[in-house]
Amino acid sequence: MDQVMVSEIKMTSLDIAEIVGKEHKNVMRDIRNEIDSLGEETGRLIFELxxxxxxxxxxxPCYEFGKDxxxxxxxxYDAKTRRAVIKRINELEQLQVPQVQVTIDKxxxxxxxxxxxxxxxxNAQAxxxxVRLKKQQFAMEVAETFKDVLSPDMKQLIASNLINQSTGQSLLPAPETEKLFTCEEIGTKVGxxxxxxxxxxxxxxxxxxxLTDHGEIEEHELKRVLESKGNWTGDTVKYKESVIEKVVSFLQGxxxxxxIIxxxxxxxxxxxxxxxLADWA
Structure with a gap:
């Protein structure tokens, strides 16, 4: 809320001397007498040296003071002098420029x-x-592109993710799948x-x-799995744990x-x- 404030007028003993037609030293004397009459503490609050x-x-030296x-x-002073002082006070008040004080409503x-x-x-929620909608759209596009090569489990997994992301609830559980291993993971396991x-x-x-070409690895022991890494999306072959044992047997032979192999x-x-290879013996 804005409030209009008017600052207090300021006068000096020089102004009073001019108004009443007295020498400045006499006005200074009058002010000192007033201070003595009012008491030092009160007088100094009204008249500032x-x-x-x-x-x-x-x-x-001179004294500065306000309207009081x-x-x-x-x-x-006499009536004419008082009138002259009051008139000057009114003139000074009319010259005051209103100041706007802004009060902040907390x-x-x-x-x-x-x-x-x-x-x-x-905005963050939006x-x-x-992002969630873009992920859903991407999953749908991938599913459509690879629908002819995706396994039933992978199709169920994509459907599960799409439904659960849309509702925010686990309405369709993801299929339980057997642990599969990439060639890199098999290499780590067998050293x-x-x-x-x-x-x-x-x-x-x-x-x-x-081993696959020689019929050692059967069709049910491997799966082509759709994966995304960075900007790459494609299928990769993963193997069941039984294939690790066959790789070990091959190496042992x-x-x-x-x-060098x-x-x-x-x-x-x-x-x-x-x-x-000892752990797989």
Whole structure:
């Protein structure tokens, strides 16, 4: 709320001397007498001792005061003098420029802050909803693109995710699937690592391909699974745990005098020190 305030007028003993036609030193004496009559404490609150530059540019004492002080002095003089002082007070008050003081309504300020907080929350919720819808759209597009190659379990998984994300509830449980392993994971389990220290997924892939071609790995032991990594989306082959045992059996049947395995005229170097076949015996 805005309030119009008018600052108090200010006068000096020099102004009074001019108005009443007295020498300044006499007005100073009158003010000192008033201070003595009022008492030092009260008098100093009304009349403030200050200074001004006289004709010789020297600092000389004078008193400064407001309307109360001017009226206090006016009462000492005759009717004409009092009238002159009061007239001057009125003139000064009319010259005062109103000042607008702004008072902040704290309750309104709190309400505005609460509204801003609610707006930020709603915006965040809207962004989350937009992300959720984009994920759903992506899943639907993937399902449509790969519908002819997806397994029934994968189709149920996609349907489960879409329904549960839409409702925010677990209405359709995801299918329980047997643990499947990538070539990289199989390499880690059997200790088949490349010289660089990474799981030798290329060698594992070559072994599983060899075993599949020779009928050692059956169709039900592998699955093509749709995956997304970064900007890449595609299917990858994963194997059941029984395939790990067959990979181990294959390795155990080889003569591993040197850390090299030749498959289909291609040599694969590996770190023999990390090979771990004993746990699968």
């Amino acid at each position: 200050t200074s001004y530059k006289d004709k010789s540019n020297r600092d000389s 002080g001017a009226m206090q002095l006016a009462l000492k 309750s309104k300020d709190l309400e505005i802050k609460q509204q801003a907080t609610e707006a930020r929350y709603l 962004r989350l909803e937009s 088949l690592f490349s010289k660089s220290g990474k799981p030798h997924k290329q060698l594992v892939a070559a072994i599983t391909s060899f 080889l003569s591993l005098d040197e850390p 030749n498959l289909r005229d291609k040599n694969y170097n590996f770190d023999a020190s990390r090979l771990n």
